[in-house]
Amino acid sequence: MKEIVVISGKGGTGKTSITASLAYLGGKDIVLADCDVDAADMHLLMQPDFGQAKDFYSGLIAEIRQDDCIQCGKCADICRFDAIPVIDGKYIVDPLSCEGCGYCPRVCPTDAIDMLDMNVGKWYVSTIKTGTTMVHAKLGIGADNSGKLVAHVKNEAKRIAEEEDKEIVLVDGSPGVGCPVVSSLSGAKFVVLVTEPTVSGLHDLKRVYELVDKFNIPAGCIINKADLNPQVSAEIESFLKQENIGHIASLPYDENFTAAMTQGKTIVEYDENNLNEILTQSWAKIKQIA
Amino acid sequence: MKIAIASGKGGTGKTTLSTNLAAYLAEKQEVVLVDLDVEEPNSGLFIKAELLREEEKYKMIPQWNPDTCILCGNCQEVCNFHAVLKLGEQIMVFPELCHSCYACSELCPTNSLPMVPQKMGELKHFNSGTLSFIESRLEIGQEQAVPLIRQTNKYVEECFSEQVIKLFDSPPGTSCPVIEATKDADFIILVTEPTPFGLHDLTLAVETMRELKKNFGVVINRHGIGNDEVEKYCSAENIPLLARIPNDRQIAELYSRGELLYKKIPGVKEQLDLLIHHIEGLESAGER
Amino acid sequence: MKIAFTTKGAKWDAQMDTRFGRAQFILLYDDSTDSFTSIDNSAVENVAHGAGPQTAQKLFDLKPNVLITGNGPGGNAATVLTKAGLKIYIGAGDMTVRQAYEAYKQGELKAF
Structure with a gap:
């Protein structure tokens, strides 16, 4: 079983959109894991049935038991996050400001503060329109994606892939360069980098590749909207050469991307011409290299 | 506005x-x-x-002072973010995991983890x-x-x-x-x-x-x-x-x-x- | 010499775990006494951030001479492991523990 991660x-x-197309092409040979939990949009294209739903807990949050509180104010004094305001004469924890550091219960003279596990969202195991399984999650407001949630979604996908003897786990990875993306990459066999030829696209590609390189994972790149700025596209290509990253494909700027999405379809279902062909070849290439 | x-x-x-x-x-x-x-x-x-x-x-992070530290491990225990670890005879701080809550620093019995500024x-x-x-x-x-x-x-x-x-x-x-x-x-x-x-x-x-x-x-x-x-x-x-x-x-x-x-x-x-x-x-x- | 492996099981024929920080088990092999110890690392699943240094801390206390793993540790964990003074070899993610050990003996693994 191979783990392929798209970031x-x-x-x-x-x-x-690209990951969903690859997943569609992969059909029943793959298990899909959506680790882009901050903007989890994959489900809009894959029609999951939300078959199994479970609560996900991460981090802690302080809660003051008012019956035991003697209003001494020590907790509010030591809190660096101004998370314990006085409301109507009572010390109350503001859940959006509390970082769960656990300092306040340690100074409370009457042990009136509990640290509770924070329910930050739900995760799902679904059957999608290709008949295969997708593991995905939805976070609540103000909840941060974490290495823990990503690891959890991926582990579940891998467990299912092993059980059902699937060849590939395809992961829609997290954005940025922080802990969630580190967790997305850990264990990957191959990384697909998706970029666009804009000043910010190239800049962010370089940043995230630093991480991929550190983990020593082979990578290939898909340049989307490549004709939008031929000059930056060329810069990206020379960056790929210099770093020895395979150039899997270049896709043109094409409004069929949006048109497909509007119908809740992947690009390869919607487009029968150019985009379809390039993506089909890309998937074949990825399977071959990974 | x-x-x-x-x-x-x-x-x-x-x-x-x-x-x-x-x-x-x-x-x-x-x-x-x-x-x-x-x-x-x-x-x-x-x-x-x-x-x-x-x-x-x-941002403020704790800095270990080995001269006064008695290696009690309290700092590691109070840190909910795993940003302070006791490794054998030393204390290590991981600045990017630290949320600057000051718990380890202020609860240290020998004041061996003063908070110092770190460029973020x-x-x-x-x-x-x-x-x-x-x-x-x-x-x-x-x-x-x-x-x-x-x-x-x-x-x-x-x-x-x-x-x-x-x-x-x-x-x-x-x-x-x-x-x-x-x-x-x-x-x-x-x-x-x-x-x-x-x-x-x-x-x-x-x-x-x-x-x-x-x-x-x-x-x-x-x-x-x-x-x-x-x-x-x-x-x-x-x-x-x-x-x-x-x-x-x-x-x-x-x-x-x-x-x-x-x-x-x-x-x-x-x-x-x-x-x-x-x-x-x-x-x-x-x-x- | 003591060699540590990141693994998915507690046996010699278990699969290696490609991951470092979130590895399920750490297997410790002492080739001078031909003895095994396994450490369940699955509790690390509950760590939201900073799994790497946590696992590295366990290794620090186990004091192996060599660590064999898959993709290699992240930055924080690497700092701890450097302090522990052990040698790290990577690229054994697809092997069983036994195969990883053989590959190491043959000098086929890449140093981190």
Whole structure:
């Protein structure tokens, strides 16, 4: 079983649309894992049935038991996040400001503060329109994606892939360069970098590749909207050469991307011409290299 | 007047709107644009201005003093973020995991972990006539955006008077950095695309703004692609639709080169006028 | 000499775990006594951030001479492991523990 991870560093490059197309082409040979939990949009294209739903807990949050509180104010004094305001004469934890550091219960003279596990969202195991399984998650407001949630989604996908003897786990990776993307990459056999030829696209590609390189994972790149700026496209290509990253394909700027999405379809279902052909070849290439 | 420009996901045109709106407003009045997307600040690629000031920004982290430490391990035990580890005869601190809660430092029986400043990023202050531009950038490897956003907001507050119109380009998403970036704003502009992805992410952003009890409106970017579900949603939810930036390949090309749009594309200017009209309405309502 | 492996099981024929910080088990093999110890690392699943240094701390206490793993540790974990003074070899993610050991003996693994 191989784990293939798609990442982009920056938002809006078409990563999710491309990953969904690859997943569609992979059909029943793959298990899909959506680790782009901050903007989890994959489900809009894959029609999951939300078959199994489970709560996900991460981090802690303080809660003051008012019956035991003697209003001494020690907790509010030591809190660096101004998370314990006085409301109507009572010390109350503001859940959006509390970082769960656990300092306040340690100074409370009456042990009136509990640290509770924070329910940050739900995760799902779904059957999608290709008949295969997708593991995905939805975070609540103000909840941060974390290495833990990403690891959890991926582990579940891998467990299912092993059980059902699937060849590939295809992962829509997290954005940015922080802990969630580190967790997305850990264990990957091959990384697909999706980028666009804009000043910010190239900048973010370089940043995220630093991480891929550190983990020593072979990578290939898809340049989306390549004809939008031929000059930056050329810069990206020379960066790929210099770093020995395979250039899997270049896709043209094409409004069929949006048209497909509007109908809740992947690009390869919607487009029968150019885009379809390039993506089909890309998937074949990826399977071959990975 | 503080206006935050936010979006449920990245790549919807948040930075495009912020930079164009700022530059256009600056033709008539004093404006400050603040890039709070500190992990990937990109506004600066579109604004040409002169660097006035540069400041290093710090967060407080514990620093181990081996001479007084008795290796009791209390620091490791109280740290919920696993940022302090006892390794044999030494204590190690992982600055990027540290949330600066001070627990390890203040609960250390021998005061062997004093808090010291550590550089987490840089703030740059640019100016070009009536337009000021503030950008903060997190150092690579630093994971927590919130403290830098907080300090940047403070800097802006101290530098500019109440009268100056302030635009805040916020980080994408609905997590803590967005909340920090938008919680003090008088009004929030949510930027979205008229597509299923755009609508889905907009609904999350709207939920967040309602939770924060914020006054907000929506700008549709790339109007003309996709469908009219975002418009229907806004009217069903009574959310003001402030402007519709047209979809145009030329816009995408100008963006890819880091150029401003409104000077070259009349349709963009018209829509910015609509948006500014709405903002001015808010301002005069605020004065009354 | 003591050699540590990141693994998915507690046996000699278990699969290696490609991951470092979130590895399920750490297997410790002492070739001077031909003895095995396994350490269940699955509790690390509950760590939201900073799994790497946590696992590295365990290794620090185990004091192996060599670590054999898959993709290699992240930056923070690497700092801890450097302090522990052990040698790290990577690229054994697809192997069983036995194969990884053989590959190491043959000098086929890449130093981190």
